Amino acid sequence: MTEAALERAFTDVHGRAPEGVWAAPGRVNLIGEHTDYNDGFVMPFALPHTTRAAVARRDDGRLRLTSAAMDGGLVELDVETLAPGATEGWAKYPAAVLWTLREAGHAIGGADIHYASTVPVGGGLSSSAALQVVTALALCELHGVGMSRQDLALLCQRSENVYVGAPVGVMDQTASACCTEGHALHLDVRTLAQRQVPFDLAAEGLRLLVVDTRVKHAHADGAYGELRAGCEAAAAALGLPALRDVAYDDLGAALAALPDERLRRLTRHIVTENRRVEEVLGLLDAGRTPEIGPVLTAGHASLRDDFRISCAELDLVVDTALSEGALGARMTGGGFGGSAIVLLEESAEAKISAAVAQALPSSRQFVTTPGPGAHRVR
Ligand code: GLA
Secondary structure, three states: OOHHHHHHHHHHHHOOOOOEEEEEEEEEEEEOOOOHHHOOEEEEEEEEEEEEEEEEEOOOOEEEEEEOOOOOOOEEEEHHHOOOOOOOOOOHHHHHHHHHHHHOOOOOOOEEEEEEEOOOOOOOOOHHHHHHHHHHHHHHHHOOOOOOHHHHHHHHHHHHHHHHOOOOOOHHHHHHHHOOOOEEEEEEOOOOEEEEEEOOOHHHOEEEEEEEEEEEOOOHHHHHHHHHHHHHHHHHHOOOOOHHHOOHHHHHHHHHHOOOHHHHHHHHHHHHHHHHHHHHHHHHHOOOHHHHHHHHHHHHHHHHHHHOOOOHHHHHHHHHHHHOOOOEEEEEOOOOEEEEEEEEEHHHHHHHHHHHHHHOOOOEEEEEOOOOOOEEOO
């Protein structure tokens, strides 16, 4: 949908012109999976796919939401009666953001918002973070609320934790709010130190393929909380604030000190995954980009065997790509379905892409490069 079409759609529904249009991207995570809620390291980048919002303020306390991507027509809410757990469907994400902004003391009233999105929904590419971040950015800018991008991401995370009730970490919202074009974002989740790492694959004759398996296994939502609780239990058993505090060289001793096999597996994934993020960072800094491939693949094996959140479809995509000569491949995001990423040489793209499509005909794929973070469009 073009900007003009988005504004027309807004005007058709709301009977007036929007005050502005904002965009926030989805993300893929290059490396660093489930490390965010362990105070560790992540390295996502923004997709060129965005959720856009045409927005105008209202002075009657009504929040009126429509989405080109979602069925169900107009959702109308009253900002005074927003309450955690009270909103159903996709509208809970923008409602959560508005509630959290108000709870943080910002005098934000009602709004008319029309959304359109190119982020594949359910693909593990953070369509919900894009929806949160675009809403938060638009409302903050319209109401003159000055907030750093990291604080905006933390507010969106809080809205998902408290209002939506999902115990997610802060990676996805930070990626959507803070990434910059042509870069992956190295984030230390404990200190919130950010570094924009140049990630120009085309210049090196490389490509990154995103393969959306278009499956999401039903137990995904509950499993996330259980994994997080397991990691926290492991850290507690070790007498540490978080698994981030297990140094890679101390992994053997930490594993020996843990009481059960599940906690050992979770710990091994987190500690080795933090190490992989730093390895990838070092290789990118050294201009040795093709060598990140095996590190990504090792990350997949760890998620499959230790964290146990892959699935047959993701393994099939990864195995097919690797057997056709990909430099590396891994699942990306929360797991139990969603998308995989494949790093490959440009010359191998057609062959690998065709083999993956044949192995999993219901999948969708696209080649991608890092796009910009959230921004005002007009
Ligand atoms: C989901 C969560 C993130 C992160 C990833 C796994 O995308 O929203 O906070 O934990 O899973 O890395």
